[in-house]
Amino acid sequence: MAVVDERFMDLNMGPQHPSTHGVLRLLIKTDGEVVSRVTPYIGYLHRALEKIAERLTYPQFTPFTDRLDYLASMNCNLAYALTVEKLLNIEIPRRAQILRVIMAELNRISSHLIAFGSLSSDMGAFTPFLFGIREREFINDLFEMVCGARLTYNYIRIGGVAQDIPDGFIDKTKEFLDYFPPKIKEYNDLLSYNAIFIKRLANIAVISPEDALDYGVTGPNLRASGIKWDLRREEPYLMYNELDFDIPVGRGEMGRVGDAWDRYMMRIYEMEQSAKIVRQCIDMFQQGDHIAKVPKVLKVPAGEVYVRAENPRGELGFYLISDGSTKPYRLKIRAPSFANLSIVPKLSGGVMIADLVAIIGSLDIILPEIDR
Amino acid sequence: MIELINNIIGNIHSSTPMIRWLVYVMVIVISSVIVLSFALLYEGFATYAERKVAGDIQARIGPNRVGPYGLLQFVADGVKLLLKEDIIPFYADKWLFIIAPYIVFTASFAAFVPLSYSDHVYVANMNVGVLYIIAVSSVVSMAILMGAWGSNNKWSLFGGMRAVAQIVSYEIPIILSLLAAIIIPSSLDMKDIILYQSGGLGIFRWIIFNNPFTLLAFFIYFTAAIAEVNRTPFDIPEAESELVAGYHTEYTGMRFAFFFMAEYGDMFIVSAIAATLFFGGWQIPFINGVAMPLWLRETLQVVVFLTKIFVLIYVMMWIRWTLPRLRVDQLMELCWKYLTPIAFFDLIGASVWVLLFNGKGVYDILSALFVH
């Protein structure tokens, strides 16, 4: 019989719990409201995607990358396509690159809208969540117009994009870009600068730059800790180096740099930047074919490559070893939420249970890409 | 009501004590049935109104399926809850678990009694009305703890502890702010308080306009009242996103309905007290002087009283769908560091004002200046 530490009560938050953003179980040792130690248990959503990848040909695996981070499946398709193209080293037509950037950035906005909404409903304000969903429906309509699906798009393929955009797409996107910015101002009035919201998030779970790098935290969470590292700027892929957008970095407006409020605010600023990017891409539009010539039976030359892209939740990397056949020999998926979640035990010594919900919400983790 | 009983008993005074006792009980039963049906009907419509207001604020339609415009939605909910399986957890403390919802409901229903709905329509004209309501509503916290402890569930235990801490500590600001309002009419009887506020076009003699201190007292009272009723931003005992469902996690079916209805009953009581004490109860504004038949005046008074209450209830619902939730220690901090000290100074200020102007409000002083 294990020695039962009777000072602390074991409390299971999850795997079925309203605010664990998916099937995650947190075993909390607490003596009341204050949490002393948290051990996350993951693996409830393990589908062995890496094993499946070894059984499927390269084009067949693209729909599975949708299911990695289903709130940002365009970005996941993009990272996978970039990996395989790196080994094939084929030239992507410019129109396909522009389309890819537009889709990736629109998906970043819709993913951040869910992050914003779920954190606000974790904090008790349900209305901003529905406002976020309302804006996200607009983007879902755009994606449905382009590729027919509203969540798992399978649109960005190896060599370019599946189909060219229908003619009504550009005007509808412009309509969205005019409609969206005042909504962000509405969120800020309603939630971001609300005293209770600030009190709940300021100075909570401060991640220092050293800890962030030690635990491999990436994306908005890393930038909130004051480190200006965005792969779209540091390792430009597609045509991000030609685009003008700035990288929001945590300045500790409401508390210390790197607290939960900063992480939340990164996403609000990033939504504005993404809208700016999409507007520039629409202006740079040009004719051209939407996909490079890729043989139907795709044999990728032997080699090893690690390619990473800036997903809304962080750096999604694919480490691909190919042996020249039509199926990858080994495909390691480096998921951003896996590293982001691994810092939770370190952050949660001495916080309250309500803060634990704030930590999980501000890290914006998503379970399918953790368990793969 | 007592006059009613006296004159009934009066004209059968020659009868034996047995008959007199029987009539007394019969009248009590009838009056309680009337008030209970009013309370249940109100609570039904309140749940419907809450969902309609929430829908309205969140750009949704809200219930409109059951009955015209969805008005019979609460009947459907009630039937559904009746038919739901009534689960009592295995290791639950059976009697505590069963009794708790009834006590919560009776406590909140008992507070309907001292209210005076109009000149002659009231249940019991207690001369300790306000004190009785405060006493009865503090039974609620004990009942919630019984329910939470009885259901033998870690989450409901958290909810119960938080509920007790919150309700008990928020009674201090409520009592202090009510005191600041009561020293003006210097009577605890609801009817006298309302009669004091008559005259002056039915509005200017409201206690809230009496002096600046009572104005502040209303806002303290209203905030503390929202906390007393466990509604956002103070709905920590049943914080869905943290504690799954707080103290009523294990309750199903009709038992849960009792907790649910008690919450709306409390909302009614709290806004009824605010309406009576600060907004001149059933004083008909503007056309009070016009002679009109008794029954029309009574109904008009009841209508005015209920609209004031429903306006306050709408404000509570509006606040619920806007603000996030406080953390437990921030809630306590708000109570002890902000509300209570300010309520104390406010009480001192109000009593000094009464001393200086021996009870006359701003309106009386000004009208006294201009009249002669």
Add this chain to the structure above:
Amino acid sequence: MDAKQIYQTLSEKFTGRIKQFQENTHPASVVVESDAIVDICSFLKRETELEFTSMISLSGVDLKDQGKMLVIYHLGSIRHKHKIALKVELDRNNPHVPTVEKVWPGANWYEREAYDLYGIVFDNHSDLRRILLPDDWEGWPMRKDYVYPKRYHTWDV
């Protein structure tokens, strides 16, 4: 600094324990001795002009036909923006490698995942348990010769 110079500084510092430099992989990779991995990693992290502050990812690879098990550490530097891959070759039947958890605490979960899917044991790891699969699962699923179990407790797979 590009990968070649990193390889030079490493081979000077740890003569003999650096096996091979592979140019054709992207990012370039350096094959090292398994027991030298901890010193190399802490050196790479401490050294100012290298400063590999973050371990991007750690992946296990099963080279069944060569009878080897690989552990690949992808390291990146924020300041210098360069990347390197460290490779460690292990015997397939008894893969053992010391943990780098002390250098980058983030490696803890990656190593548990490599253990869970490949059976690679990381010596003196703080709590080497399965991370994705249930604790009582037999076999290492990502190995090439993994046989699917017919039943797991009451369900048939």
Add this chain to the structure above:
Amino acid sequence: MTENSKGYFKKMLDAVKSVFTGLGVTIGYGVSPGREVTQQYPEVKREPYDRFRGKLFVDINICTGCTACARICPVDAIVLKTVRDENKKLRPVVFDIDNARCIYCGLCVEACPVDNCLYFRKEYEFSSYSKDELISHFGLGELPQPDKPAADRPSPDMPAQAGPAKDQPVQGKTDETRKEEGK
């Protein structure tokens, strides 16, 4: 007024101000009627866009039985059995699409060499109580033996949505009528 007491009131003032700005936003919605974005689903049905990937449909008469779709499908949701008929052409005897297994990725539609043979329809309301109801059978059935007509399996294929997609014969046909046309 000492320093922290000034902070005391300032903090309270900020809190009240921010609460009221938030309330201002929501009352904007509360007061102005008619800003609903939700629709009454069964009465008002949103028309999906043209490229909507709803339920798969196969025009079996022009299907050459090349099994390109079955091979490309990542989850093997398409079961296709062909048999050589009298004039050496491949006849798709069994062509089952398991809608419960299909992930609607669209790889098969792109792999199909014949135009308008395999395509998505705008139909998304085909939930059912049993899984085998979700398997839509498009097969042409066994070769008709000269003496007895082939026992044709009933096709529980759900009648398609009103709007005909592409040049699609009138919906609601069962396999028999489709077969007559094929002859």
